[in-house]
Amino acid sequence: MGLRWAHVDTDRGEVVIRSGRVALAGGGRRTVTEEPKSSASRLTVPVEEIQPGTVPLLRALKARQAADRLMLGVGYPDTGLVVVDALGRPMRPAGYSDCFALLCRDAGVRQVHLHAVRHTLALMGHRAGMAPADMAGTRCRPI
DSSP: OOOBGGGEETTTTEEEOOOEEEEOTTTSOOEEEEOOSSGGGOEEEOHHHHSTTHHHHHHHHHHHHHHHHHHHGGGSOOOOBSSBOTTSOBOOTHHHHHHHHHHHHHHTOOOOOHHHHHHHHHHHHHHTTOOHHHHHOTTSEEO
16 A cells, blocks of 8 residues: 555566555544565565566556546645555555455455455465465565
C-alpha cells in the first residue's frame, strides 16, 4: 500500500519496498506511511521474474492513472502512490482485507483474517522443512 511509482522499475521488472501504509487505530480511516518494520523488509523484488506479466499490468495501471489525472485535472492529488482509486486518493489498507473476506464468502470457506494466511503459509513451510528465508523468497535481495 506504500509502494511509490518512483520505486517501480518496469525496465528491470523490479520494485523496491521502502515504505508501507497502515491504518491507525480508530476505525481505519486515518493511515500512516512509514518505513518497513525491519531491514529484512527493505527489499528489491523481481516482480516480473516471480510473476510473469506483472510489468505490463503495472504499465497499464500507470497509463490508466495518467488518464484519470488528465480527466480530473488539478483535483487529482499527486501522492506518487501506486495503489490509488480513480480520484487519485490512496486506497484504504483494510480494503484488501474486505475483498479477501468477500472472496472467502463467495468460495464458501471459513472467513479468516487475511494476515492469518501469512501465518498459515509460514507454518506449512516450516512443516515441509523450509527455512524462513526461503519462504520469504531468495529471489528478493536487501536494498
